[in-house]
């Protein structure tokens with residue numbers, strides 16, 4: 680899976696600060712220099728003032744201002760299973776690649792065995808991988824080889840059947856029913872920092888599924904470049920605590 684920042688609010692942390700400073704001053708924020716608006720906030724320069732002020736907001740649980748900026752991310756090759764988890768979050772906007780308009784008729788089913796078009800979970804090949812609710816713990820190398828063989832055979836067969844149904848005139852919107860839940864999909868998602876922190880509270884947690892944890896870590900890395908003071912504070916002080924952003 681690959682994740683890129685597609686577009687985002689310029690200077691998101693200035694905007695968050697302006698939103699919050701609006702609450703505490705009699706002047707109109709739209710007619711104030713940013714330096715003036717930050718007057719009285721501790722710090723040797725405006726960057727330090729921003730860092731201190733944002734940390735104070737997060738510490739106090741004043742999360743509203745973190746809803747003003749937004750960032751749009753492009754995700755390539757997530758499984759439909761992972762997509763179903765991500766799209767449960769309601770404070771985000773999504774575009775999901777369609778299986779009605781995009782048919783996987785060019786894919787070679789032999790390549791599907793090697794990871795094309797369907798995500799291969801680590802447990803299909805890694806003997807040391809331990810997943811949630813795993814039935815057996817006394818399996819050996821032979822079991823794992825068998826797992827890999829069955830997984831590859833099954834995904835290849837699904838894609839072969841799907842393509843045959845297309846050739847027999849079945850529309851893509853119906854032929855897709857035979858494809859596995861691990862089938863890859865490209866998604867565009869727009870989030871604000873508050874909703875991303877909330878998603879991370881739930882999806883970077885140890886009990887979340889491995890693929891959405893990987894996605895969340897990639898989103899957090901990109902967010903830290905875009906909105907550094909906020910996500911540095913989140914990483915250092917808030918991550919892996921019980922969900923606090925949606926009390």
Ligand SMILES: Cc1cc2nc3c(=O)[nH]c(=O)nc-3n(C[C@H](O)[C@H](O)[C@H](O)COP(=O)(O)OP(=O)(O)OC[C@H]3O[C@@H](n4cnc5c(N)ncnc54)[C@H](O)[C@@H]3O)c2cc1C
Pocket residue numbers: 767768769770877881882886887888925926
């Ligand atoms: C480890 C894990 C396992 C899970 N297992 C399952 C499962 O087996 N089955 C399943 O169906 N789901 C499962 N989920 C999904 C989970 O129940 C949530 O639906 C999902 O994570 C969305 O998060 P959220 O509820 O915080 O809502 P979000 O949409 O992210 O909203 C953020 C916050 O806004 C508030 N909010 C939003 N909408 C409403 C509303 N309508 N009414 C009141 N408050 C609202 C809530 O405070 C909410 O926390 C699982 C999630 C995790 C992390």
